[in-house]
Amino acid sequence: MFGLALPQQLEILGIGIFLVGIGVYAVASYRPINAIAVWAIILIEVDWIITSVVLLFSFDSVLTLAGKDLIAASAIAVFAFMILEIYGLQQLRKTPESNEI
Structure with a gap:
């Protein structure tokens, strides 16, 4: 680099x-949660997942099995968090706006 x-x-x-x-x-x-900021985080996570896949295929001959497993596991974990964040945003959108505390 x-x-x-x-x-x-x-x-x-x-x-x-x-x-x-x-x-x-x-x-x-x-609070309240900024949906645009959450989408920015989701884009960072998409970038992480894509980069992990590219890294796995580009450096296949250089990486050890443990290294490949670590990269794959981190990409899967990031994907799981991304799905939960998207689900949370959908739930946030369904929640009616109220001024009550």
Whole structure:
């Protein structure tokens, strides 16, 4: 990645994942829930899943079985969360708006 050594690449990846986690926490803790922000998170998750599949097929000969399993498991977990978020947005849309606390 841009001529950086592997440890530097992993640091950048870790920082990116940490920032996504902070963003997800911020969106989840804000009331009322902003549907546009949730859709942005869903797009990030779609990107994660697509990138995982591309990574599995592109680096098939380089990855160990444990590495492939880890990438596949993380993509499946992200997919499960994405489905739950879409379901939650549908439920949110069905909920009537009220001004009561």
